[in-house]
Amino acid sequence: MTDLLHGRRIGLLTASASRLGGGVFEAVVVQADMIRAAGGEPVIIALDDAHTAEDAHRFAPSSVLSSKVVGVPQIGFAPGLVQQLLDAELDCLHLHGIWMYPSRAGAVWARKTGRPYLISPHGMLDPWITARGRWKKALARAGYERDSWRTASVLHALTEREAKDIAREAGRADSLVIPNAGPDCSGQPLVPREPRVLFISRIHPKKNLSPLLAAWGDLAAAGALPPGAVLTIAGWGDPGDVAAFEAELAQAPDSIRFIGPCFGAAKAEELARARFLILPSLSEGLPMTILEAWAAGAPTLMTTECNLPEGFAAGAAMDCGMTRETIRDALAHALTMPDTEWLDMAGAAQTLAAEVFSAPRIAARWAEAYAELITAASETGSGGNSR
Incomplete structure (x- = not known):
């Protein structure tokens, strides 16, 4: 340097x-x-x-x-x-x-x-x-x-x-x-991961969590989630925003877990286990959490408002849209994706992290x-x- x-x-x-x-x-x-x-x-x-x-x-x-x-x-x-x-x-x-x-x-x-x-x-x-x-x-x-x-x-x-x-x-x-700039890449995923979807960010209206909860609930009610599928939500925020989110969560299926703030080694572990990171935001600058996910080999489901078109172009991300329906369809596709296709996405994610955003x-x-x-x-x- x-x-x-x-x-x-x-x-x-x-x-x-x-x-x-x-x-x-x-x-x-x-x-x-x-x-x-x-x-x-x-x-x-x-x-x-x-x-x-x-x-x-x-x-x-x-x-x-x-x-x-x-x-x-x-x-x-x-x-x-x-x-x-x-x-x-x-x-x-x-x-x-x-x-x-x-x-x-x-x-x-x-x-x-x-x-x-x-x-x-x-x-x-x-x-x-x-x-x-x-x-x-x-x-x-x-x-x-x-x-x-x-x-x-x-x-x-x-x-x-x-x-x-x-x-x-x-x-x-x-x-x-x-x-x-993103963090250094971890080891490239060589085997597919369990059907774990991770949201990690602030609990805030602009993160658009309500449609995400509803979309996951639709899939659960229809029996359309693969065995062992889990949506983990890690986040923090103003007490009012967190309280409103927890009230919605009380009506959500058991396959959604809220773990609260997540930092350091615990955050790295969650990223390393995630098959996908999801960020259905209404507004972002350039979210660090997506760069962290790519470095950890986790492709992303995100909106165009995340301002990372490179992810779509490289095949490291899919557009989940902002509505209950579009998020539901994106989750359904992601969780039934063939392992070979997912491994290609994981590799594309780490290539972006190691090159464009190194x-x-x-x-x-x-x-x-x-x-x-x-x-x-x-x-x-x-x-x-x-x-």
């Missing part, structure tokens, strides 16, 4: 450096690894939450700098955050996620230092997201988001589709398009992007550390 970032301190700013951040948290963990691989030093800075200390080991050997939130948690106002950023002596700051106070803090840091400031919205400018909580987002736009978007050196899009969302919302057509390949692109931004700022006489 190149040493393009040798001696450079890259700040990774996010609202949550813990499991509460969901896929954004996982993406930041991988981003820190990629910065280290390029010779740089990642500096993780986040709002303090209930799991920040518990999950800090995920960034080792880097430490996590957390800032206490005052007032409404959904806004995330942290009065000490700007000074914490300034004291960190960063060469570049990369914000992951928007719609909270870190956007304001990042823009203030950028103006005070003149150093590069990048923003990764992580799908948070998707029309499904922007249509929810309109008045809150209108206040955020007026209060700090538009200023943050204007101040940024560049906005980062995970896909060309997200670049269009950024252009529509932020008025900027100069997005840097780099996908998420961490070394994506890390090299990020190293070049960070280095170019830091160099450009230094040449204007405003950027770069003088340590």
Whole structure:
């Protein structure tokens, strides 16, 4: 790996450096690894939450700098955050996620230092997201988001589709398009797996779990599930969303099991046992859980809103649609698929993970992007550390 970032301190700013951040948290963990691989030093800075200390080991050997939130948690106002950023002596700051106070803090840091400031919205400018909580987002736009978007050196899009969302919302057509990087592949599946389908993500309306439960229930009622078929749902979320989901689950067949939050070795084990991962989402950025599944040799049932058309093109994924009927048909087809066909899909999934979404390949692109931004700022006489 190149040493393009040798001696450079890259700040990774996010609202949550813990499991509460969901896929954004996982993406930041991988981003820190990629910065280290390029010779740089990642500096993780986040709002303090209930799991920040518990999950800090995920960034080792880097430490996590957390800032206490005052007032409404959904806004995330942290009065000490700007000074914490300034004291960190960063060469570049990369914000992951928007719609909270870190956007304001990042823009203030950028103006005070003149150093590069990048923003990764992580799908948070998707029309499904922007249509929810309109008045809150209108206040955020007026209060700090538009200023943050204007101040940024560049906005980062995970896909060309997200670049269009950024252009529509932020008025900027100069997005840097780099996908998420997946984990290293595990051993290639040599024998077919049991009929286990896995959902692992946040429990949230956009994940579209109600039609999934109904579709599985239809197959169970019709006796159309193969012997031993199990749908495992692993997830976490706001108490209200989890309570609503559990109320629906109470009416579901026994072949659906809810195991709650699932991380680390337990998550790896579930992925390694899954015949398919399913994600019938209404909105996504570029879901890390699908990249993790592909690396583990699990093909996916997903919607086009997962923004991974490469999976369909390569034969690593099938479109499950968003309705009870389309999800039911996709599950029926997947669970009766010949073993040889499934092994081909599993191989295609791991090929995608090892090539298109490999961490070394994506890390090299990020190293070049960070280095170019830091160099450009230094040449204007405003950027770069003088340590």
